Amino acid sequence: MSDYTKKSASASSGTWPATYLPAGGQATPRLVALGASAGGLHAVSLILSGLPADFSGSLAIVQHRRSDESSLLRELLERKSRLPVVEPCHGTPIQAGHVYLAPADYHLLVEPGYFALSVDPPIACSRPSIDVLFESAALAYRSRTIAVVLTGANADGAQGAAHVYKVGGTVIVQDPADAEVPTCPAATLERVPGATVLPLLEIAGQLTALCRDAYSSETATL
Numbered sequence: 001m002s003d004y005t006k007k008s009a010s011a012s013s014g015t016w017p018a019t020y021l022p023a024g025g026q027a028t029p030r031l032v033a034l035g036a037s038a039g040g041l042h043a044v045s046l047i048l049s050g051l052p053a054d055f056s057g058s059l060a061i062v063q064h065r066r067s068d069e070s071s072l073l074r075e076l077l078e079r080k081s082r083l084p085v086v087e088p089c090h091g092t093p094i095q096a097g098h099v100y101l102a103p104a105d106y107h108l109l110v111e112p113g114y115f116a117l118s119v120d121p122p123i124a125c126s127r128p129s130i131d132v133l134f135e136s137a138a139l140a141y142r143s144r145t146i147a148v149v150l151t152g153a154n155a156d157g158a159q160g161a162a163h164v165y166k167v168g169g170t171v172i173v174q175d176p177a178d179a180e181v182p183t184c185p186a187a188t189l190e191r192v193p194g195a196t197v198l199p200l201l202e203i204a205g206q207l208t209a210l211c212r213d214a215y216s217s218e219t220a221t222l
């Protein structure tokens with residue numbers, strides 16, 4: 001576990017604040033935490049374009065990029081998405097049917113029902129870090145976390161994906177043979193051999209089904 005998620009775990013009780021509980025007794029949505037590095041723009045854009053407008057989960061994205069990059073990436077992704085794409089601030093509530101893109105030069109952490117931002121040092125030369133997103137999501141959402149590892153040139157995300165898997169979450173890895181740069185997916189499969197391996201074109205459909213099925217099964221018991 002990284003220093004950042006250790007601090008998050010000690011600072012949070014892990015309970016859902018009343019402010020962020022879903023209204024009307026509805027089930028808490030699944031959180032999809034997605035990480036990409038080299039070659040990620042095409043991969044992330046393709047996944048977003050395949051998600052329906054009524055997608056029932058929440059999607060948080062870490063895409064490695066330059067620290068001085070503007071909001072251009074958000075604008076490019078929003079053109080491909082039926083869902084709103086926003087760069088969260090510290091304390092932004094997590095809502096179903098929204099896409100949250102980690103701001104440049106900030107770690108994005110998940111707390112129960114909201115996001116936190118950190119300017120702690122980079123991990124593996126990366127800020128935002130995929131591992132930080134995944135590990136914090138595992139702490140806050142436990143088995144309701146879906147970690148997705150896409151193309152990338154380093155191992156960022158492999159450790160965090162292992163944490164998600166350990167708490168009963170789902171790990172989906174882009175098939176390394178299908179990835180523009182296979183290093184990140186391959187490193188994740190070494191740490192999480194039980195992960196689901198999919199070609200890029202099938203990931204959006206799998207996410208839609210997982211979030212829909214989880215939502216339907218929980219609301220049926222309310």
